[in-house]
Amino acid sequence: MLDTRPLLLDTDFPALRRGELGTLQVNLGYLCNQTCTHCHVNAGPKRTELMDRITIDLVLEVLKERSITLLDLTGGAPEMNPDFRYLVAGARAQGVEVMDRCNLTILMEPGYLELHEFLAEHQVRIIASLPCYGPENVAEQRGKGVFEASIAALRKLNKAGYGYDPELTLNLVYNPNGAFLPPAQHTLEAEYKARLNDDFGVVFDNLFTLANMPVSRFGGMLLATNQYQAYMKLLKDNFTAANLHSVMCRTLVSVDWQGYLYDCDFNQMLDMPLRACPDDERSLIARENPRPHLRSLLEDFQIVGQAIAIGEHCYGCTAGQGSSCGGSLSD
Numbered sequence: 321m322l323d324t325r326p327l328l329l330d331t332d333f334p335a336l337r338r339g340e341l342g343t344l345q346v347n348l349g350y351l352c353n354q355t356c357t358h359c360h361v362n363a364g365p366k367r368t369e370l371m372d373r374i375t376i377d378l379v380l381e382v383l384k385e386r387s388i389t390l391l392d393l394t395g396g397a398p399e400m401n402p403d404f405r406y407l408v409a410g411a412r413a414q415g416v417e418v419m420d421r422c423n424l425t426i427l428m429e430p431g432y433l434e435l436h437e438f439l440a441e442h443q444v445r446i447i448a449s450l451p452c453y454g455p456e457n458v459a460e461q462r463g464k465g466v467f468e469a470s471i472a473a474l475r476k477l478n479k480a481g482y483g484y485d486p487e488l489t490l491n492l493v494y495n496p497n498g499a500f501l502p503p504a505q506h507t508l509e510a511e512y513k514a515r516l517n518d519d520f521g522v523v524f525d526n527l528f529t530l531a532n533m534p535v536s537r538f539g540g541m542l543l544a545t546n547q548y549q550a551y552m553k554l555l556k557d558n559f560t561a562a563n564l565h566s567v568m569c570r571t572l573v574s575v576d577w578q579g580y581l582y583d584c585d586f587n588q589m590l591d592m593p594l595r596a597c598p599d600d601e602r603s604l605i606a607r608e609n610p611r612p613h614l615r616s617l618l619e620d621f622q623i624v625g626q627a628i629a630i631g632e633h634c635y636g637c638t639a640g641q642g643s644s645c646g647g648s649l650s651d
Contacts, residue, residue, distance in 0.1 A: 324539035
């Protein structure tokens, strides 16, 4: 696969610094039951990287010591990590809100058929990928039969109370099926709600629109089809400075399957680790290890005000209405 990383490191993107840490986004591994064309993680059924129990226990310890309020679980399919339920139950026992980035079809796989009941029991917030309200675009982006399995999974979640019970949040995610920016989030959300309810009796809370990032599998496709330069121009031409105030990297730390820390999961895929403060003499780990680990967050490792590692891909988060793990940044 062609790699965009060398093209992204030299950038004129504005400098960013961190605020208070509110979200720990944990990648539980790259194993997935799907292989999607837009996937910036390059996940799939043949990936073997999975976070182990020792590292998961460190996650739980960090949540407690840092008083983090939100645990954002991603992958791959995070549910395929054997310790997924252990982590969710442990975090919820601490009063931490848990968010599961679910591809929906995992809920229809053998061994996961009752998972929706576990998610509802622990009031896990679900962010589910559904790139269209019709089968054709979904099949092109995510594979044949994925749309039908996704609708079946959504019906299971609705039956468990998701989309109805205010304590059981079900949000959907739209990614463009190509090298273009997503449409206005609120307009597309209304269209999704009408079509999914009318055609399939499915309800949900919110729709998030995310721009495709020029990294990993999608980035390789851009290079292979000679669309990379045009796509980067599109992102830069639509740069919106106001979005700099609310980009996710200011309040989030991304953790890879081995426990190393990054400013976001896009930087994780580009092997751009969170920077250890060079003047932080109080932290032995920060001085000796330029790749901070979860263990760093258990000591006096200062990240507030720290410079964020940036690259050309950061224009993807700030183009147009903006893009983050919580959808658009502006109307």
